Amino acid sequence: MSRISTKSWFDRWSNEYDRTLGSIGFHRALLDLVVKNSGVRSGDSVLDIGCGTGLLSLKFLEAQDCVITAIDNSENMMAIFKDKIRRLGIGGNVTVRTMDAARLTFGEKSFDRAVSSVVLHHLKEKVRPLRGIYKVLKPGGMLIIGEVDMDSTGSHRDSGRLERMLKPLTEEWVAALDDAGLEAFTKMYENGIKHILNRGEYCLSLEQWAGVCRKAGFSRVTVKRVPHYKYFGIVAAEKTTGKA
Numbered sequence: 001m002s003r004i005s006t007k008s009w010f011d012r013w014s015n016e017y018d019r020t021l022g023s024i025g026f027h028r029a030l031l032d033l034v035v036k037n038s039g040v041r042s043g044d045s046v047l048d049i050g051c052g053t054g055l056l057s058l059k060f061l062e063a064q065d066c067v068i069t070a071i072d073n074s075e076n077m078m079a080i081f082k083d084k085i086r087r088l089g090i091g092g093n094v095t096v097r098t099m100d101a102a103r104l105t106f107g108e109k110s111f112d113r114a115v116s117s118v119v120l121h122h123l124k125e126k127v128r129p130l131r132g133i134y135k136v137l138k139p140g141g142m143l144i145i146g147e148v149d150m151d152s153t154g155s156h157r158d159s160g161r162l163e164r165m166l167k168p169l170t171e172e173w174v175a176a177l178d179d180a181g182l183e184a185f186t187k188m189y190e191n192g193i194k195h196i197l198n199r200g201e202y203c204l205s206l207e208q209w210a211g212v213c214r215k216a217g218f219s220r221v222t223v224k225r226v227p228h229y230k231y232f233g234i235v236a237a238e239k240t241t242g243k244a
């Protein structure tokens, strides 16, 4: 498998994304869990970090009349989302921008909610980007991260690490085949190998994510798992009112 950048990986995946990962039941369940635990209210400003083809943003708009700013660094993924926005006539509620999740350029205290699903594990360094997210949240604002619960730290030569990673990956591959067919299985298999080799993928357990959130300044950090698929879940964290 050749080494390509994360941006090129998603640029190439974009046309198949919605019928592969986007069609697997546990991914849909993860998006629902993010929305459900966000406490989003009508009129809230929501930052969707790594929006891709817009699946999470669209779930937020189904749930609440909020105002979404969606960022990503893959032009091709965003092109698909922009096309959906045009077709659905929801341009008044969503703005899509090219931006690196690790270098947000928004002003301080801009958003009520920052949300992200299966994106932040692409960042090798975690605490500094999360401090960046903390800054752009309003006091009382919340971060909700949807992620795979998979600790990929350690040496590639450690068989214990591989054994640990194969549990979530195997369940993911079976679900891909069951829910979305051979194309999805093949894509998720390739994706899994990238995870094992840490090629643009640096996954943590949900508890490790909770620790990163605390280090970045967040409080009231909680972890919840997707029903019927224990390897996907969310970490919700609050920017306590009054903190800078």
Ligand SMILES: C[S@@+](CC[C@H](N)C(=O)[O-])C[C@H]1O[C@@H](n2cnc3c(N)ncnc32)[C@H](O)[C@@H]1O
Residues within 6 Å of the ligand: 006, 007, 010, 022, 049, 050, 051, 052, 053, 054, 055, 056, 071, 072, 073, 074, 077, 099, 100, 101, 102, 116, 117, 118, 119, 122, 123
């Ligand atoms: C697995 S997809 C998830 C998309 C969407 N959140 C969802 O759940 O369907 C990961 C997305 O993160 C984006 N991404 C990865 N690294 C990024 C970065 N450093 N900055 C911005 N976007 C990034 C990719 O381009 C891709 O669209």
